[in-house]
Amino acid sequence: MITVEVALYGTLARIQGGKYVAQTNVQVTNDATIKDLYEDLDISPQDRGYLFINAVLCDVPGLNAAIKEKLHDGDHIGIFSNGYMWPYQYRDGAQMSESLTSVLKEHGPLHHTYKKEE
Secondary structure: OOEEEEEEHHHHHHHOOOOOEEEEEEEEEOOOOOOHHHHOOOOOOHEEEEEOOOOOEEEOOOOOOOOOOOOOOOOOOEEEEEEOOOHHOOOOOOEEEEHHHHHHHOOOOOOOOOOOOO
């Protein structure tokens, strides 16, 4: 087992008893991914917003670019509720994960949210 530190923001904070922000340590298996963490915390796709792993932007609402990201002991995970607006002026130049960078090449510039085409 490994331990990751999770900070939940916005309405997701209620999962851990917070009002606007909640922090908790979560134990997961050695091969756990972000998807496993979402399932352990019971965070549905429609509730997820921005995701940071160790201060690196790894996902934005609607893309699920980080779902397969492997977790490591001591990682700090920041999960924002959907609808939480990350100030636009901080987006340009933000360090992004390889998986998010790859997905954004397909979808174009960074937006507030993405919806799957039906």
